[in-house]
Amino acid sequence: MAGSPLYLVKTHIQAQSAAEIAVGHQHQHRGMVQALRQIWRAQGVAGLWRGAGSAVPRVAVGSATQLSTFSSAKDIVDQLAVFPAGGWRVALVAGMSSSVAVAVAMTPFDVVSTRLYNQPVGPRGEGLLYRGVADCFARTMRAEGILGLYKGLGACYFRMGPHTVLSLLFWDQLRRLWACYGQR
Incomplete structure (x- = not known):
């Protein structure tokens, strides 16, 4: 905010x-x-x-997706036993999986957020195209279908993917170091 x-x-x-x-x-x-x-x-x-109401759900959806998919992906990769359990490669693969989920979950909210932020405004500061987040979602779906909400998915992934992967990988490794050395 x-x-x-x-x-x-x-x-x-x-x-x-x-x-x-x-x-x-x-x-x-x-x-x-x-x-x-x-x-x-x-x-x-x-x-x-103006438009901030669209940013909060965007960030909430992104964060919830990021954290839940990372944990789930780590569990799955550990169960597959492709890499040593709990190692950095497990966190890397889980972060890569999570980054795809984050891009898919956040892109519709990015589209709506961009449209709300960029719309023209009336004399009292009201949006002239959309009344809010739900209205923008509905109008976009009616006019462009589901794919209208996924415009820029590739760019969204390449913007957020590396950030998601590296953040989760470093967070996981720092958490492991804290567990080993931080409680002395």
Whole structure:
């Protein structure tokens, strides 16, 4: 929630393009600070958090998927006995499995979040295209089908996959080191 204004501005600026190739709504920002000021002046403090309601479910789904699939995948890899039980290779394979699940689970929320953050707003700061998370999901499904919610899945995986794999691998190894040496 605290970083939501920066995510809002990032989305606005990344969606900007030259008029001849513009797609979707274009916010005319010259930079981060100017964008924050412009949004604050036009919509007040609440305008800086417009779209934040979509970020919370996105992160919650991602975190829940990441942790639950990592634990389950570790158990399965250990049971298969392909690698020594509890070793770093088990954590690596489990992290790789978890990263795929995270990308599949989070991409629909990423699509909705991006659309909510980038939509044009009315004079009172209300979204002109979507009323909220559920409305955006429903409209996207009606207009584009289930695949509309998975736009950018590959890019999502390549952005979050390495982070997920490395975070879980290091976390698992640090947890093991703590169990061995940290309780002395």
